[in-house]
Amino acid sequence: MVLVLRGELRLTAGKAAVQVAHAAVLLSEEAVRRHLQWLEAWRAGGAKKIALVVPTLEELEALRRRAVAKGILNIVVQDAGLTEVPPGTKTCLGLGPAPSSELDPITGSLPLL
Amino acid sequence: MVLVLRGELRLTAGKAAVQVAHAAVLLSEEAVRRHLQWLEAWRAGGAKKIALVVPTLEELEALRRRAVAKGILNIVVQDAGLTEVPPGTKTCLGLGPAPSSELDPITGSLPLL
Numbered sequence: 001m002v003l004v005l006r007g008e009l010r011l012t013a014g015k016a017a018v019q020v021a022h023a024a025v026l027l028s029e030e031a032v033r034r035h036l037q038w039l040e041a042w043r044a045g046g047a048k049k050i051a052l053v054v055p056t057l058e059e060l061e062a063l064r065r066r067a068v069a070k071g072i073l074n075i076v077v078q079d080a081g082l083t084e085v086p087p088g089t090k091t092c093l094g095l096g097p098a099p100s101s102e103l104d105p106i107t108g109s110l111p112l113l
Numbered sequence: 114m115v116l117v118l119r120g121e122l123r124l125t126a127g128k129a130a131v132q133v134a135h136a137a138v139l140l141s142e143e144a145v146r147r148h149l150q151w152l153e154a155w156r157a158g159g160a161k162k163i164a165l166v167v168p169t170l171e172e173l174e175a176l177r178r179r180a181v182a183k184g185i186l187n188i189v190v191q192d193a194g195l196t197e198v199p200p201g202t203k204t205c206l207g208l209g210p211a212p213s214s215e216l217d218p219i220t221g222s223l224p225l226l
Contacts, residue, residue: 003134013126014164014226017133021116021162024134025141046193049134051127080159113127 001027001042001096002107006060007053009091015084016113020051022077023094031097035073042097051113060093066106072098114140114155114209115220119173120166122204128197129226133164135190136207144210148186155210164226173206179219185211 003020005011011019031039042048054060060076067074075094081087096103116133118124124132144152155161167173173189180187188207194200209216 003130005130012225013129014166016126017116017118017130017164017226018162020130021134021137021164022160025137025160028138028141047135047138049131051130051134112125113130 001047001049001094001098002052002103003049004052004054004060004063004093004095004107004110005113006057006091007055008057009085009089011084011091016051019077019079019092020049020113023075023092024049026075026077027073027094027096030073030075035097038073038097038099041099047097052107052110053113054110057090060090063095063106064093067093067095070102070106072096072102072106114160114162114207114211115216116162116164117173117176117206117208117220117223118164118166118226119170119204120168121170122198122202124197124204129164132190132192132205133162133226136188136205137162139188139190140186140207140209143186143188148210151186151210151212154212160210165220165223166226167223170203173203176208176219177206180206180208183215183219185209185215185219
């Protein structure tokens, strides 16, 4: 599972962590319904997660399109905007769970959060 | 849902976010089995999460004991230790989902991550 934050938002560590957690929970719920086999393989491997960063919303959306084209589960977190960003701001793209062989080609070059 | 990190570990933002996400996923899975009513109320309210920090492991464990005494779902994330901390290090305590009236008395004074 890969969680990708927008670096340009310059979220605090706590706000960033919560966006990543929102994405991870939503993906694991969705995977129960749509990708149970990959979910179980991911859990058996220790439920690995990695937090990465893209500089802009445009790159976040381009990344999402590549995930959609590959059939990888994907969700975008929109923040309620009570604190650091305006309501509805897209903060984080979550991808997976999926095998590394599916995720690495589209996220392998992104820097760590 | 409250996710509490150990400040003394001085994790990077990315590593901290992943620990918080591990805790959130484990709690939401456990809540399906053991606290469905609180889970559904939490989802209906926007699945709020907050990331806080305690200075030491001792305080993390004391906080967990208070949660146990109140019947609040709780999990401790132990990191596989491949990167920033030794294997098995307890990194994060997850609490909830539970009503604010249950969580605030035990976590309300902790600083944000």
